[in-house]
Amino acid sequence: MAKQAINEYQPDYAVSPGEVLSDELEVRGMTQQELAKRTGLTPKHIVSIAQAKSSITPETAIKLERALGMPADYWLNLESQYQEAVARLHEEAKLERDLGWLKRIPVAMMAKLNWIDRPSDAKAQLVEVLRFFGIASVEQWDDMWPNLNVAYRQHNHQEIFPESVSAWLRRGEIEAAQIACETFDKAAFRAALDDIRLLTTEGPDVFVPRMRDLCARAGVAVVFVPALPKTGVSGATRWLNSNKALIQLSLRYRTDDHLWFTFFHEAGHILLHGKKELFLEGANGLDPAKEAEANNFAEQELLPRMRFSAFTRRNQFSKVAISSFAKEIRVAPGIVVGQLQHRGLLPRTHCNDLKQTFRWAHE
Incomplete structure (x- = not known):
């Protein structure tokens, strides 16, 4: 049986658990101060969660479950999804900044030799090249190959990358x-x-x-x-x-x-x-x-x-x-x-x- 392609939608924004919590409090007509009293958390901590400055820990999730009747794993899943979305957005921004580096990689020849795949999207191509090198980002290239720039400095015969x-x-x-x-x-x-x-x-x-x-x-x-x-x-x-x-x-x-x-x-x-x-x-x-x-x-x-x-x-x-x-x-x-x-x-x-x-x- 042919394997079906799965389309994964990656949003270009991240919704924090704090936003969901603020909406829930508004629906219930409950203030942050009241939630603080019900959970034993400080009002400052509740504000910090609402502003996505503090994450929801398992301990906090249990307190919210008891105070609001919404399962702890619901809050923990929200936190996990939010952190992953933030990380992906951060990585997307880094990939965008590093696209110039990709121009110094002989992608066409490497693909011709079947060393790498050749996706049409530039950022996907950069990720493919990073996988080839076995590094997480372009920053690690300097750590893995620290002497190459020195070795080819002032090369007299031809342009070397x-x-x-x-x-x-x-x-x-x-x-x-x-x-x-x-x-x-x-x-x-x-x-x-x-x-x-x-x-x-x-x-x-x-x-x-x-x-x-x-x-x-x-x-x-x-x-x-x-x-x-x-x-x-x-x-x-x-x-x-x-x-x-x-x-x-x-x-x-x-x-x-x-x-x-x-x-x-x-x-x-x-x-x-x-x-x-x-x-x-x-x-x-x-x-x-x-x-x-x-x-x-x-x-x-x-x-x-x-x-x-x-x-x-x-x-x-x-x-x-x-x-x-x-x-x-x-x-x-x-x-x-x-x-x-x-x-x-x-x-x-x-x-x-x-x-x-x-x-x-x-x-």
């Missing part, structure tokens, strides 16, 4: 929560990287599930999350708790050389650096020393330094030579091309057909 970056990071959290990981084991993760390096010659249908499994066994969740507009991020590393690390990849540059370098760079942060930092590739303000250490780690893991140095000294970088060397060291040829281009030994227009190019399913 910290709110958009946080949405990308939040999606990583959500997906990582679905990955069951063993307790982090540094030695096991280090060993897993050797196996993962051999997967660079494979396609995504092979390397993605295999690398996820290897990392999960060592206590690291690996997630692939499409880059959102106004983010400029290629990868991120952080610890979800003391026993579970997260590597998040965006495929921002779409080629295997960038993907694998980013992955091993993030792996370097996990092995070399602390558990309290967020390493966000693409942000300003990152520790240069730690970034250099992670870069060196990735380079050494992908292309053993001595063998790569010997290869570059030949100064012969044809496709055949590159492919032969890549096969010799058991790594994807695109990675060799990327490093040669990065070091200025090969023009960035040369040998790009040796790289694997990736596309997201939604594209």
Whole structure:
């Protein structure tokens, strides 16, 4: 049987129990002073209830029941409904004020990726985005992502919205929560990287599930999350708790050389650096020393330094030579091309057909 839609009317006003009480007294021809005598409450308290400055407590409700013959739960229900209505009106006003923040969230793309629903009402959309972030209001965004505004201050290359970056990071959290990981084991993760390096010659249908499994066994969740507009991020590393690390990849540059370098760079942060930092590739303000250490780690893991140095000294970088060397060291040829281009030994227009190019399913 189809589920019927229920229309819930939410009034844009709140009727206090005090108003109902005042009307009831008027109908009965009873003054507030008389009610005070009958209930044992002070006249000041009765006035305060009538003006909605004081709430009706269970004790007061019982006194009203005895004095007026109207059940205590009637008064308590009125009070509960009034407080809820006041809270909703307050929240509506806050949502109205916070609609400007919503403009900095890539709602269209998030909906396209099925991360959120797309209601037509702007305030309903804001509530949907808040649910996605798992926060009660926009005020909590600053508490949950306190360093993003600092990290992207004075970004020189493109306009970055910290709110958009946080949405990308939040999606990583959500997906990582679905990955069951063993307790982090540094030695096991280090060993897993050797196996993962051999997967660079494979396609995504092979390397993605295999690398996820290897990392999960060592206590690291690996997630692939499409880059959102106004983010400029290629990868991120952080610890979800003391026993579970997260590597998040965006495929921002779409080629295997960038993907694998980013992955091993993030792996370097996990092995070399602390558990309290967020390493966000693409942000300003990152520790240069730690970034250099992670870069060196990735380079050494992908292309053993001595063998790569010997290869570059030949100064012969044809496709055949590159492919032969890549096969010799058991790594994807695109990675060799990327490093040669990065070091200025090969023009960035040369040998790009040796790289694997990736596309997201939604594209």
